[in-house]
Amino acid sequence: MFEFKGGIQVYSSFFLEALQNINRPIKYDVFLKHDTHVSDKQAFDKNTNFHFSGTWPLKVRTATFVSQILSSGILQNPDLIISTHLNFTIAADYLKRLRGIPYWTIAHGIEAWNIQSPARQKALHNADKILCVSNYTRNRLIQEQHLDPKKLSLLPNTFDSNRFKISSKPxxxxxxxxxxxxxxxxxxxxxxxxxxxxxxxxxxxxxxxxxxxxxxxxxxxxxxxxxxxxxxxxxxxxxxxxxxxxxxxxxxxxxxxxxxxxxxxxxxxxxxxxxxxxxxxxxxxxxxxxxxxxxxxxxxxxxxxxxxxxxxxxxxxxxxxxxxxxxxxxxxxxxxxxxxxxxxxxxxYGFEQFKACLNQSIGDFLNFI
The missing domain is CATH 3.40.50.2000 (Glycogen Phosphorylase B;)
Known part of the structure; x- marks a missing residue:
């Protein structure tokens, strides 16, 4: 799906695919910082709109990306914001204070540990839910940031079992x-x-x-x-x-x-x-x-x-x-x-388990609003 593939990008791709498997009419706006397009090999829900910042020069890309998120949040007033990287919880926190929009974020690994930025610390505390990929990350966040354990849930990584299979040495x-x-x-x-x-x-x-x-x-x-x-x-x-x-x-x-x-x-x-x-x-x-x-x-x-x-x-x-x-x-x-x-x-850790775990959390939220 994404042009640039690291662990967080792979996780985000699975996350979006799982969201689109929810059997409810939901409109998604997806903001991608470094991408210019999505792969034509993957089908997306017709209610999913992508917004790209990858065509902008690097020196202004972050500012452009954040401004897209803020302007869309103000104009559309969505029911929920989900940031798949902790760095952008700051923008979500601003929208929550301005418009009362709840937000979730996902904590992966090193970016979630030893956070010193007061703005990011505040955004973590104000998040409505934090999805952690491992108990290790969850425990470190609770210990280091003194977060309420009730708002931190586990959503471990998954993988494509159709792609990785057993065979002889090539x-x-x-x-x-x-x-x-x-x-x-x-x-x-x-x-x-x-x-x-x-x-x-x-x-x-x-x-x-x-x-x-x-x-x-x-x-x-x-x-x-x-x-x-x-x-x-x-x-x-x-x-x-x-x-x-x-x-x-x-x-x-x-x-x-x-x-x-x-x-x-x-x-x-x-x-x-x-x-x-x-x-x-x-x-x-x-x-x-x-x-x-x-x-x-x-x-x-x-x-x-x-x-x-x-x-x-x-x-x-x-x-x-x-x-x-x-x-x-x-x-x-x-x-x-x-x-x-x-x-x-x-x-x-297969995708079906990942999807079921996410759907449970999203389902609880949708039943609440």
Missing amino acids: SYLLERYKLQPEQPIILTVNRLVSQESYRGYDKILEVLPQIRQVIPNIHYIIAGKGDDRSRLEKSIAQHQLQDCVTLAGFVPDSELCDHYNLCDVFAMPSKLEGFGIVFLEALACGKPVLAGNQDGATDALYQGKLGALVNPDDTKEITKTLVKILQHTYPLPLMYQSEKLRKKVIEI
């Missing part, structure tokens, strides 16, 4: 990366952004020499692009890992499922992950997953019932756990039952 990727079908492969999918190195790929690089002592032909693929690549290349050279690490660069959507199916374990021992849609995508491909135990990834792996949770700062634990997973000795049988693993993650 031969074209084995050929591209010069790998053998039986070769054990660790995969991380993430933006390589210097400010986001908390995602954990550094830790995998750090423990790879120890893993190689046990599994000599191990190979690690990091998929993603960003300004952190040059630093990673230096780290790989420093650890003499050039022959067992591949920086795959940007992976198009059309190849993402194939990359999950290429690996034997998806690993991202992050420290500040709000949830992590990539975990769900890998699980839907029937792959064992390793994640950190100190952030929203604990929700994604269902408190360790869907995968391995480790201390992201404990290199010995990461090493030991990855070796166990790759040697099929990790004490979670579901991890090696790909079809059952896929079925379980769909049951817990």
Whole structure:
């Protein structure tokens, strides 16, 4: 749907699709900051109108985006405003004070933690409902911002189960990366952004020499692009890992499922992950997953019932756990039952569950007004 795809954009797309499945005549006005159009591959409800700010220069785009929201709110006086990013709760708060319009917002991850802006803090307190993607984010907001727990509800991430499916290792990727079908492969999918190195790929690089002592032909693929690549290349050279690490660069959507199916374990021992849609995508491909135990990834792996949770700062634990997973000795049988693993993650986090959860909240609101 959106031209620019990060975790929040993907979530917002699913959120809108779920809203449009509500069996009530509702008019939607959707405001997109960086987009210029929506994909013609997706059908939208005839009562949905899109407003784009992406054609404006960056230096005035935010102001244009906010002015569109404010002017439409004043003129149309909607029944409810929903902001899928906390930054724009400030505009919603202004409209509530001016016109009495209730608003909800969605809290994802790092943007919701350690909020210092008085305006954003006030907007959070004035929100009628805050939907949180994980218990971790919800608990941090309650603790840090002293919010009323009753106004914070859970609406975890979801994924496209029709897109991410189990298959054999793709031969074209084995050929591209010069790998053998039986070769054990660790995969991380993430933006390589210097400010986001908390995602954990550094830790995998750090423990790879120890893993190689046990599994000599191990190979690690990091998929993603960003300004952190040059630093990673230096780290790989420093650890003499050039022959067992591949920086795959940007992976198009059309190849993402194939990359999950290429690996034997998806690993991202992050420290500040709000949830992590990539975990769900890998699980839907029937792959064992390793994640950190100190952030929203604990929700994604269902408190360790869907995968391995480790201390992201404990290199010995990461090493030991990855070796166990790759040697099929990790004490979670579901991890090696790909079809059952896929079925379980769909049951817990599939779109039908996401839709039902959102519809319950929206239904309560519609019955109230």
